[in-house]
Amino acid sequence: MKILMVLTSHDKLGDTGNKTGFWLEEFAAPYYVFKDAGADITLASPKGGQPPLDPSSDADDAQTDATKRFKADDASQKELANTAVLSTISADGYDAVFYPGGHGPLWDLAEDGDSKALIETFMASDRPLGAVCHAPAVFKHPKGADGKSVVSGKTVTGFTNTEEEGVGLTDVVPFLVEDMLKANGGDYQKGDDWASFVVVDGKLVTGQNPASSEEAAKKLLALL
Numbered sequence: 001m002k003i004l005m006v007l008t009s010h011d012k013l014g015d016t017g018n019k020t021g022f023w024l025e026e027f028a029a030p031y032y033v034f035k036d037a038g039a040d041i042t043l044a045s046p047k048g049g050q051p052p053l054d055p056s057s058d059a060d061d062a063q064t065d066a067t068k069r070f071k072a073d074d075a076s077q078k079e080l081a082n083t084a085v086l087s088t089i090s091a092d093g094y095d096a097v098f099y100p101g102g103h104g105p106l107w108d109l110a111e112d113g114d115s116k117a118l119i120e121t122f123m124a125s126d127r128p129l130g131a132v133c134h135a136p137a138v139f140k141h142p143k144g145a146d147g148k149s150v151v152s153g154k155t156v157t158g159f160t161n162t163e164e165e166g167v168g169l170t171d172v173v174p175f176l177v178e179d180m181l182k183a184n185g186g187d188y189q190k191g192d193d194w195a196s197f198v199v200v201d202g203k204l205v206t207g208q209n210p211a212s213s214e215e216a217a218k219k220l221l222a223l224l
Contacts, residue, residue: 002094003097004097007043007044008107009052010106013169019054020103022105023134024058030214030216030217037221042084043079048088049082086114094122103173110174119138120144130217132207136206137158139184155189155201156199158178159209194209196209198219
């Protein structure tokens with residue numbers, strides 16, 4: 001099994017002067033689900049190299065078994081520090097792709113042409129694709145052969161408007177994940193704020209928030 005994980009390269013939280021990036025739990029939990037299943041994992045990001053870590057996801061109250069394991073895992077840290085440049089990655093040869101969230105993807109991956117092409121190729125070839133929390137932002141522009149959004153008519157989830165309100169960033173983010181998925185014709189579903197909630201529609205797996213990361217990865221793995 002060859003799994004591609006695509007992380008953000010964006011580190012600025014709008015005009016707030018604060019930093020953002022990827023959310024540690026949303027990378028670490030899926031990474032170890034895949035690794036423990038024997039998958040061959042490739043990490044990529046738009047700029048390559050070390051993707052920016054959202055400092056909030058590194059706070060004491062955000063730590064989980066997976067993040068603690070990652071912090072003690074030098075080999076995996078080295079792997080993360082050397083992500084491939086996304087434009088050099090071909091969809092050929094990968095069995096699945098997974099996008100961890102964090103606020104970063106709202107700015108870069110949502111608008112990234114290489115990511116768009118990757119998603120369109122994966123959806124057209126009916127290969128498993130997963131995205132968790134803010135990462136469903138990557139479905140903003142990709143279209144299917146019918147010219148409609150790849151999420152049109154599909155059951156999806158992602159970070160809720162109320163969760164965004166809860167972290168006080170409704171007016172900072174370029175768009176709200178929930179609103180965008182609905183606008184693109186997705187059948188948007190959600191569970192309780194901050195509780196694990198994952199939906200699967202065909203080969204598309206989406207998770208609502210950080211708590212959904214591990215389950216989303218397990219459901220993606222089940223499709224392989």
